[in-house]
Amino acid sequence: MRLEPIKNPTLARKLAPPMIALFATIVIASLLAMVAGANPFTVIGLILKGAFGSTFATLETLNRATPLIFTGLAVSVAFRAKFWNIGAEAQLYAGALMTVLLGTGVLPWPSFAILPVIIIAAILAGAVVLLVPALMKTRFGVDEVVTTLLFNFIFLLFISMLLEGVLKDPMGMGWPKSARLIPEARLPRIVDGLRLHWGFGLAIFSAICIWIIQTRSTLGYEMRAVGLNKEAAAFAGIPVNVVIVKTALLSGGLAALAGFSEVAGLKGSLTLDLSPGFGYTGIIVAMLALLNPLGVVVAALFVAGIFVGADSMSRAADVPTYLADIMLATALLLMVLAIMLTRFRVVRE
Amino acid sequence: MTKDAVEALSLNNITKRFGELTANDAVSLSVNVGEVVALLGENGAGKTTLMNVLFGLYTADSGTVRVFSETLPPGNSRAALDAGVGMVHQHFTLADNLTVQENITLGVHSLMKLSLGRAAAKARITALSKKFHLAVSPDARVGTLSVGERQRVEILKALYRDVRVLILDEPTAVLTPQETDDLFATLRLAIKEGLSIIFISHKLHEVMAIADRVVVLRHGKMAGGVDTKDTDKNALAAMMMGTEATPPDVSPAKLGAPLLALRNVTTPDSGSIPILKSVSLELKAGQIVGLAGVSGNGQAAMADVVGGVLNPRDGHVVLGTEIVQKWTPRIAVQSGIARIPEDRHKTGTIADFDLVENAILERYSSKDFSKGGWLNWHKSRAFADRIIDKYDVRCPGSDTPIRLLSGGNMQKLILGRVLEANPQIILANQPVRGLDIGAVNYVHSQLLAARKRGAAVLLISEDLDEVMALSDVIHVISNGRLSPEFKRGEMTPAQLGLWMAGQGFQTDTAHAS
Numbered sequence: 001m002r003l004e005p006i007k008n009p010t011l012a013r014k015l016a017p018p019m020i021a022l023f024a025t026i027v028i029a030s031l032l033a034m035v036a037g038a039n040p041f042t043v044i045g046l047i048l049k050g051a052f053g054s055t056f057a058t059l060e061t062l063n064r065a066t067p068l069i070f071t072g073l074a075v076s077v078a079f080r081a082k083f084w085n086i087g088a089e090a091q092l093y094a095g096a097l098m099t100v101l102l103g104t105g106v107l108p109w110p111s112f113a114i115l116p117v118i119i120i121a122a123i124l125a126g127a128v129v130l131l132v133p134a135l136m137k138t139r140f141g142v143d144e145v146v147t148t149l150l151f152n153f154i155f156l157l158f159i160s161m162l163l164e165g166v167l168k169d170p171m172g173m174g175w176p177k178s179a180r181l182i183p184e185a186r187l188p189r190i191v192d193g194l195r196l197h198w199g200f201g202l203a204i205f206s207a208i209c210i211w212i213i214q215t216r217s218t219l220g221y222e223m224r225a226v227g228l229n230k231e232a233a234a235f236a237g238i239p240v241n242v243v244i245v246k247t248a249l250l251s252g253g254l255a256a257l258a259g260f261s262e263v264a265g266l267k268g269s270l271t272l273d274l275s276p277g278f279g280y281t282g283i284i285v286a287m288l289a290l291l292n293p294l295g296v297v298v299a300a301l302f303v304a305g306i307f308v309g310a311d312s313m314s315r316a317a318d319v320p321t322y323l324a325d326i327m328l329a330t331a332l333l334l335m336v337l338a339i340m341l342t343r344f345r346v347v348r349e
Numbered sequence: 350m351t352k353d354a355v356e357a358l359s360l361n362n363i364t365k366r367f368g369e370l371t372a373n374d375a376v377s378l379s380v381n382v383g384e385v386v387a388l389l390g391e392n393g394a395g396k397t398t399l400m401n402v403l404f405g406l407y408t409a410d411s412g413t414v415r416v417f418s419e420t421l422p423p424g425n426s427r428a429a430l431d432a433g434v435g436m437v438h439q440h441f442t443l444a445d446n447l448t449v450q451e452n453i454t455l456g457v458h459s460l461m462k463l464s465l466g467r468a469a470a471k472a473r474i475t476a477l478s479k480k481f482h483l484a485v486s487p488d489a490r491v492g493t494l495s496v497g498e499r500q501r502v503e504i505l506k507a508l509y510r511d512v513r514v515l516i517l518d519e520p521t522a523v524l525t526p527q528e529t530d531d532l533f534a535t536l537r538l539a540i541k542e543g544l545s546i547i548f549i550s551h552k553l554h555e556v557m558a559i560a561d562r563v564v565v566l567r568h569g570k571m572a573g574g575v576d577t578k579d580t581d582k583n584a585l586a587a588m589m590m591g592t593e594a595t596p597p598d599v600s601p602a603k604l605g606a607p608l609l610a611l612r613n614v615t616t617p618d619s620g621s622i623p624i625l626k627s628v629s630l631e632l633k634a635g636q637i638v639g640l641a642g643v644s645g646n647g648q649a650a651m652a653d654v655v656g657g658v659l660n661p662r663d664g665h666v667v668l669g670t671e672i673v674q675k676w677t678p679r680i681a682v683q684s685g686i687a688r689i690p691e692d693r694h695k696t697g698t699i700a701d702f703d704l705v706e707n708a709i710l711e712r713y714s715s716k717d718f719s720k721g722g723w724l725n726w727h728k729s730r731a732f733a734d735r736i737i738d739k740y741d742v743r744c745p746g747s748d749t750p751i752r753l754l755s756g757g758n759m760q761k762l763i764l765g766r767v768l769e770a771n772p773q774i775i776l777a778n779q780p781v782r783g784l785d786i787g788a789v790n791y792v793h794s795q796l797l798a799a800r801k802r803g804a805a806v807l808l809i810s811e812d813l814d815e816v817m818a819l820s821d822v823i824h825v826i827s828n829g830r831l832s833p834e835f836k837r838g839e840m841t842p843a844q845l846g847l848w849m850a851g852q853g854f855q856t857d858t859a860h861a862s
Binding site for chain 1: 656657658677678679681682688690695696697698699700701702706710711713714719722723724726
C-alpha cells in the first residue's frame with residue numbers, strides 16, 4: 001500500500017479537513033470528559049454555552065480572540081513565504097513595551113494623534129525585533145527557527161528587567177508592573193458598558209488587509225512565489241532576500257499589534273503575564289486556518305471559544321480546564337492528519 | 350542469434366496503464382545469453398515504465414517477467430536483483446563521500462560479520478576492472494571522479510554483484526564520443542563472459558554500433574523488433590517516430606550585429622557548479638550559436654551568466670555595444686533576453702502556481718501586469734490565455750496548477766512567456782530535454798523562426814546531434830573553457846568529441862600567470 005496525491009482536489013475535499021478535525025476533536029474531548037466522570041454532552045454543551053451562550057460570554061470570546069488573530073496573521077504571513085517565525089511572543093511584547101513607553105504621558109501631541117502614533121511605533125518595534133533574525137538568515141544563513149525561538153526568552157527576560165527597574169510603577173506596591181496608560185492612549189470600547197474594545201475591529205481590518213495584499217499585490221505574489229519555490233522565484237528575478245525581509249517586517253508588525261491591543265484595549269499596563277503564550281498559540285491558529293488570513297479569524301474564534309468555554313465549564317462540571325489544551329492539541333494534530341487523508345488516496349498495490 | 354541460444358531474460362506482453370494513459374501496451378522483449386538488445390524509443394515512449402515493471406517497482410496489469418526461465422513474482426523489488434539483473438541508471442546512485450570500493454561493496458556484505466574482508470574485496474575489484482578495462486582506483490573518493498569514471502564505478506558495482514543481465518539506461522548521455530567507444534569495448538568484453546545486455550537509448554548510430562537486435566517502442570506500443578544486420582538508421586528512425594525523420598529547415602538567415610557578448614568572463618567559484626574560465630562568446634542577430642559539451646563542464650555557469658543569474662568575477666557582459674554594470678535576472682529580462690531554463694520543474698515554473706501566475710513570473714512587476722504594487726489579474730489572465738491559444742498549450746484552463754501539465758505543455762507555456770515579448774536574444778538551455786518528438790519539433794521550429802526574424806540564439810545542449818542540426822556556429826565547452834568557433838559542417842562529430850574531451854585547448858598556465 002502507498003499514498004498517492006490527489007492531483008486536483010475538489011472544494012469539498014479542501015474544506016473537509018477542518019470539519020473532520022472539529023468533529024474528531026469533540027469526540028475525543030467527550031471521551032476525556034467521561035474519564036473525568038462527567039456527562040460528555042453536558043461538558044460540550046457547557047463549553048459552547050461558556051463561549052457563546054450570552055452576550056457577555058460572546059464578547060469575552062471575541063476579546064480573547066483578538067490577540068490570537070494578530071499573532072495568527074503574523075505566523076500565516078511568515079509561513080506563507082516559508083519564513084519560520086516562531087518568535088511572535090517576543091514581537092508581541094515589543095509592541096506592548098512600545099505602547100507603555102509612549103502611552104504613559106510622554107507624548108506632547110494632542111490627544112487624537114496619540115493612538116495612531118502609538119500604533120505605528122508598536123508596529124515598527126515588532127518589525128525591528130524580527131528584522132534581526134531575518135537579516136541573520138539572509139546574510140549568514142542562520143536558521144530563523146532557532147533565532148526567533150530563542151529571542152522569545154531573551155526578550156521576556158529583558159522585559160522582566162525593565163519591569164523590575166526603570167519601568168516599575170512607583171504606585172504599584174512593589175509588583176513588577178508598569179505605570180498605567182493615560183486615558184488618551186487607551187483603545188475605546190466598541191459599545192459603551194461592554195468589555196469588547198476596538199482592538200477586535202483593528203484585528204478584523206488587518207485580516208482583510210492581509211488577504212488583499214496576498215491575493216492582489218505584487219508583494220503578496222512575491223511572498224507566495226518565494227514560499228513555493230525559492231529557486232524558480234530567484235531565476236525569474238524576484239529578489240528573494242528582499243522579499244524575506246519585507247515578510248519579516250510585516251509579520252513582526254502584526255504580532256506587535258497583539259501586544260498593543262492587549263495593553264491599550266484590555267490591561268492598561270504591562271506585566272510579565274500579559275500573554276499566556278499568544279505567540280505560540282498563533283502558530284496553531286495559523287495552521288488550523290491553513291495559512292489563509294480570513295481563515296485565521298475563524299480559527300482564532302474557535303481557539304478562543306475553547307479557552308473561554310472551558311474556563312466556565314470547569315467551574316460548573318468540575319472537569320479540569322486542561323481539557324482546553326488537550327482539545328487544541330488534538331484539533332491541530334487531527335487537522336494535519338485530515339489534510340493528509342483528504343489530499344492523498346491510499347493505493348493498494 | 351544462434352539456434353542454441355539460451356534465453357536470459359524475457360518480458361512477455363507487459364501492459365501497464367496509468368489511468369487513461371497506457372504506458373506499455375503488450376510489450377515483449379527478450380535477451381539471450383551473450384547478446385546485446387537495444388531498447389529504442391523517444392522520451393516518453395515507455396522505456397522507463399518497462400524497466401520499472403521489470404524491477405518490481407510497478408506491477409504490470411498483465412504480462413510476465415522471466416529471468417533464466419524462472420517467473421518473477423510481480424511487485425517484488427528484490428526479485429529481479431536477486432535473480433541477477435543489474436541496472437546502471439542514467440542518474441548515478443553513488444555516495445560522493447565514500448571511496449570507490451566502499452560504494453561497490455555497500456550492501457553486499459553482511460553487517461553482522463566482524464570482518465569486512467577489505468583486502469579480498471579490493472583484489473576482486475582490481476581484477477574486475479582489469480578484466481573489463483574499467484580503469485578506476487578502488488581507493489579514490491567518488492566525489493573527486495569524473496562523470497565517465499563514475500559510470501565505470503556503477504558498472505563495476507553491478508559486475509561485483511555477479512549480475513548476468515546488465516541494463517544500461519542512456520549510458521552515453523554523459524560521455525564524449527571517445528568515452529562511448531571505450532564503454533562499447535567494455536560491453537563487448539562482458540558479452541564474451543556470457544553476460545546479457547539491454548541497452549536503452551534514443552541514439553541510432555550507437556544502437557547500430559553495439560546491439561545485435563533492436564526493440565523499438567513508440568507511444569507505449571511495440572513498433573518493431575529487428576536484427577541490426579537487417580536494418581539501417583533511417584529505417585529505425587522511421588520505426589521510432591512513425592515517419593521518416595525530416596531534418597529541420599535551416600535556410601540561411603541574414604546575419605546581423607552582435608547583440609550580446611561575453612568578454613573574457615571568469616565566474617566566481619562557489620563550489621556548487623563548475624566555473625567558466627576566461628570565456629569569450631558573441632551572439633549575433635540571425636544566428637544560432639550551439640554550445641556542445643559533456644554535461645557538467647560549465648554549461649550551467651554559462652547559462653547563469655547569460656541569463657543574469659550570475660555575475661562574472663572577471664570580464665564583462667556586453668549588451669549591444671555597452672558593457673553591463675549591474676546584471677540581475679530582472680535586468681536581463683528587461684534587456685530583451687528570453688530565458689528557457691534547463692529545468693522547467695525546478696527553475697522554470699512554480700508547480701503550485703496556476704498558468705496565469707506562471708505566465709507573468711518574469712514580468713509581473715512590469716507595467717503590463719501591475720501598477721503601483723498592485724497586480725492586474727485581468728491583463729495577466731488575458732496574457733496567459735493568449736499564450737495558451739497561440740502556442741497550443743493543452744490544459745483545462747488558465748486557472749490550472751501548472752504541475753498538472755505534461756512536460757511538453759509546460760515548455761510551451763515557458764516558450765510563449767518568453768517569446769511573446771519579441772526577444773532579441775534567446776537563451777535555450779536544454780530546451781527539448783524530456784519532450785516527445787512532436788514537442789521537440791515544435792520547440793526547434795520556434796527557435797528557427799526566431800532566428801529568421803533576426804534574433805540571436807544560444808542553444809546549450811548535451812545532445813551533439815541536436816547542436817549540429819540547428820546551429821550556424823558551434824563552440825565546444827570543456828572544463829569551463831570554450832573552443833574557437835566552428836562553422837556548420839566544418840567539424841565531424843568525432844572531431845568535436847576530441848574537443849569535448851578537452852583536447853585542443855591551450856593549457857591553463859597561460860591564465861594562471
